Amino acid sequence: MMDPTTDNAGRTGDPGDARAALEALRAEIAKAVVGQDAAVTGLVVALLCRGHVLLEGVPGVAKTLLVRALAAATELDTKRVQFTPDLMPSDVTGSLVYDARTAEFSFQPGPAFTNLLLADEINRTPPKTQSSLLEAMEERQVTVDGTPRPLPEPFLVAATQNPVEYEGTYPLPEAQLDRFLLKLTVPLPSRQDEIDVLTRHASGFDPRDLRAAGVRPVANAADLEAARTEVSRTTISPEITAYVVDICRATRDSPSLTLGVSPRGATALLSTARAWAWLTGRDYVTPDDVKALALPTLRHRVQLRPEAEMEGVTTDSVINAILAHVPVPR
Secondary structure, X not given: OOOOOOOOOOOOOOHHHHHHHHHHHHHHHOOOOOOOHXXXXXXXXXXXXXXXXXXXXXXXXXXXXXXXXXXXXXXXXXXXXEOOOOOOOHHXXXXXXXXXXXXXXXXXXXXXXXXXXXXXXXXXXXXHHHHHHHHHHHHOEEEEOXXXXXXXXXXXEEEEEOOOOOOOOOOOOXXXXXXXXXXXXXXXXXXXXXXXXXXXXXXXXXXXXOOOOOOOOOEOHHHHHXXXXXXXXXXXXXXXXXXXXXXXXXXXXXXXXXXXXOHHHHHHHHHHHHHHHHHOOOOEOOHHHHHHHHHHHHOOOOXXXXXXXXXXXXXXXXXXXXXXXXXXXX
């Protein structure tokens, strides 16, 4: 009888193999997506931290392809929802359906009941439908007709959105933004990366057929669980904890911001720095780990003053200035 912890590829989810599986995952996604290493790493960090990811960029920079490649490279159940202005909350969470044969209502699960939910163009739908994911993201359950229904484990929402100034978009409310562990910006590619993209397409690459592109499953739920166990053993010194707190408190005192980072944001930064330290092969967190994850973890948890925005200040520039001024522990 096969060991239930062993997958078809022969992996056992051993902690010793976990880092190799996660490194292979990054390499596998790169087979489909060119030049977005920071976004790929962010998705892997989110998997390690059991967090959700918001991907922002103009149309056509491979946001959806990035998530689809992650799904193809993992042995996780995946579903996609295209968010549109007429999408209803029940279209995401599920609803009670009347069965005429039994004369009873039964629950029909929505696409939220999966391991990896691709919420495509989440800011194309009104806040009423956006908020349908709030309970799912925070409590990992949905409540329909007063009955809570747990979601599968692991559960990760990877949402894509166009920049808020684009026509027909609805800005996500602050309460929902705070539920995303990371906000990853997906920039336009460099000239060489764009040449590589076109060369791949000229050679027959089809983004709709990732298997033909050579993307294969290299990590599964057992690998993720083993990796998370290892991440939880990564040492965090009191000095690093204080450093994270000082950074987050500085955002609350910044004259350029009307909203600073909450304690939830400070906890998120500590978690992402810890996961990054483990991914880079260390069993302890350094200030550089905190700095490396500060922008994607905090940029969506702060709000600029209107006058600062008019002067061209950005959330990234404010956070970078704070990182430059907060004393770094020795």
